[in-house]
Amino acid sequence: DTAVSQTPKxxxxxxxxxxxxxxxxxxxxxxxxxxxxxxxxxLKIMFxxxxxxxxxxxxxxxxxxxxxxxxxxxxxxINSLELGDSAVYFCASSHxxxxxxxxxxxxxxx
Amino acid sequence: xxxxxxxxxxxxVQEKEAVTLDCTxxxxxxSYGLFWYKQPSSGEMIFLIxxxxxxQQNATEGRYSLNFQKARKSANLVISxxxxxxxxxxxxxxxxxxxxxxxxxxFGQGTILTVHP
Numbered sequence: 001d002t003a004v005s006q007t008p009k010x011x012x013x014x015x016x017x018x019x020x021x022x023x024x025x026x027x028x029x030x031x032x033x034x035x036x037x038x039x040x041x042x043l044k045i046m047f048x049x050x051x052x053x054x055x056x057x058x059x060x061x062x063x064x065x066x067x068x069x070x071x072x073x074x075x076x077x078i079n080s081l082e083l084g085d086s087a088v089y090f091c092a093s094s095h096x097x098x099x100x101x102x103x104x105x106x107x108x109x110x
Numbered sequence: 111x112x113x114x115x116x117x118x119x120x121x122x123v124q125e126k127e128a129v130t131l132d133c134t135x136x137x138x139x140x141s142y143g144l145f146w147y148k149q150p151s152s153g154e155m156i157f158l159i160x161x162x163x164x165x166q167q168n169a170t171e172g173r174y175s176l177n178f179q180k181a182r183k184s185a186n187l188v189i190s191x192x193x194x195x196x197x198x199x200x201x202x203x204x205x206x207x208x209x210x211x212x213x214x215x216x217f218g219q220g221t222i223l224t225v226h227p
Contacts (some may be wrong), residue, residue, distance in 0.1 A: 041219075045214040090155060097143045097160055097205065098157055099215055101157075103154050106153075
């Protein structure tokens, strides 16, 4: 009964490819997020959706496109992958003040 | 300007002792929340404790307590009776909500805690 799940856990791909990361939460939360953790462990918000509506877009390249088909899902599609996209991507969801994170997806671009 | 500052890149503590991880923040929003997360070597982000800016008392959750000093803009995490399993990276984070419930989290740089037997 995982609260926030992400697939895949690991993703290794070549530069220039397009890839997607899926996120699902079964907590009934209204708000979902994508965060990026770089090689120095710094975490930064990328996007936030509230009730399927985009509310935060933190100057992320437009190669990154989030999609929220319903309140329980927030997927991240990345076009034309670059070396600098290598990172751990975390999905999170919240109700009221606390955000709960998924296990993370480690993306490696070769 | 850095909104969340964790000045201790690494901390060491003996098992069963208490340890304090420092966090200072900067905001002009009167309504904000402060959080601590733990990231073990396995990589997941585990929520530990939350303090609201209007909360009168310091938050506590089991062995974790948050020493909230509003005037100093500090929100230090105190872990009592350290255990080997507490060895991890710890992140302080702030949510400036302006009254909304879905503000983004801004994270500090993290502190690596190592608990020695």
